[in-house]
Amino acid sequence: MVVRAAEHVKPRCYNVVMADKLSHKLDEVADRLKSAERVVSLTGAGISAESGVPTFRDPDGLWEGVRPEEVATPEAFGRDSDFVWRFYLQRRSKLQAVCPNSGHNVIARWESRFPHFDLITQNVDGLHQLAGSKRIICLHGDIWIDRCTQCAFEQRATDVSESIPRCSKCDGLARPGVVWFGEQLPHGAFERAVEQSSQAQVVLVVGTSSQVYPAASLAGVAQSAGAFVVEVNPEATSLSSLADVILQGPAGEILPRLEARLG
Ligand code: BV8
Numbered sequence: 699m700v701v702r703a704a705e706h707v708k709p710r711c712y713n714v715v716m717a718d719k720l721s722h723k724l725d726e727v728a729d730r731l732k733s734a735e736r737v738v739s740l741t742g743a744g745i746s747a748e749s750g751v752p753t754f755r756d757p758d759g760l761w762e763g764v765r766p767e768e769v770a771t772p773e774a775f776g777r778d779s780d781f782v783w784r785f786y787l788q789r790r791s792k793l794q795a796v797c798p799n800s801g802h803n804v805i806a807r808w809e810s811r812f813p814h815f816d817l818i819t820q821n822v823d824g825l826h827q828l829a830g831s832k833r834i835i836c837l838h839g840d841i842w843i844d845r846c847t848q849c850a851f852e853q854r855a856t857d858v859s860e861s862i863p864r865c866s867k868c869d870g871l872a873r874p875g876v877v878w879f880g881e882q883l884p885h886g887a888f889e890r891a892v893e894q895s896s897q898a899q900v901v902l903v904v905g906t907s908s909q910v911y912p913a914a915s916l917a918g919v920a921q922s923a924g925a926f927v928v929e930v931n932p933e934a935t936s937l938s939s940l941a942d943v944i945l946q947g948p949a950g951e952i953l954p955r956l957e958a959r960l961g
């Protein structure tokens with residue numbers, strides 16, 4: 699008896715299988731969003747990557763070559779304010795040349811698409827604001843603010859000259875209006891972020907390595923309160939094992955595909 703070799707089903711290539719999987723996950727998340735009243739998005743540096751803004755911990759990131767302790771702590775500023783200011787003034791001048799990307803724009807539109815939508819961001823670059831987001835909880839401050847180290851007066855930086863900003867009120871040395879390691883978050887910001895995260899039905903965590911606290915605790919807070927947690931990131935992170943769904947890919951591609959499914 700001649701046994702025919704089993705017809706080999708043409709193996710579908712890996713990318714096709716992965717694309718199908720992502721498509722099903724996008725459908726699942728879209729279904730959740732369609733019935734959600736309260737949605738929160740928590741963002742990190744990755745959402746600005748497609749605008750050309752380097753992240754912190756990726757290869758060629760902002761902290762390549764410098765240790766965070768050298769540039770992102772009050773002690774570092776006390777030791778060498780010129781060095782720290784050079785790090786921030788360089789970032790400011792690069793930020794002058796960039797624009798929000800489609801990921802920022804989708805999140806800005808979602809503010810009017812859902813009955814309650816809140817954006818919680820670790821970013822200090824101002825791109826969410828430029829994209830039109832208004833309901834923003836800024837956990838780590840604003841790189842465009844100069845805060846006086848003498849009288850705490852705050853002024854918005856107008857130019858990005860290399861000169862180190864001085865207070866326009868008392869001529870005291872200014873510092874960047876961001877939150878450094880070991881510093882408290884802006885008054886009430888974390889409490890508001892916990893409140894919004896605890897009431898959300900869906901939380902989209904976009905472009906963060908989830909390594910910095912207390913911001914990194916918010917997804918867990920939301921999930922314990924019943925939220926469906928979605929991670930949008932091309933890479934696995936400390937959050938990945940907790941997320942209900944991982945949409946693996948760049949935010950500028952994933953978020954528009956998700957928005958398209960909401961009709
Ligand atoms: C505080 C300065 C007391 C601003 C920064 C537990 C509880 C509380 C505190 C701690 C704790 N354990 C430890 C601490 C202390 C410390 C801390 O977290 N240390 C870490 C290192 C363990 N936290 C603090 O000191 C905080 N203050 O705790 O006060 C307190 C206590 C309780 C409650 C309230 C207060 C202050 C933290 C702020 C530090 N300041 N920077 C600036 O210069 O910008 S942190 C720095 O990291 C940035 O602010 C940034 O926002 C933050 C997080 O980084 P990410 O945004 O995640 O960026 P990263 O590069 O890491 O990752 C990018 C991701 O994007 C990657 O996953 C990549 O795959 C992805 N990606 C790349 N391309 C894309 C993409 N994703 C999507 N699309 C793409 N295209």
Ligand code: ZN
Pocket residue numbers: 846847848849850851865866867868869870
């Ligand atoms: Zn002053």
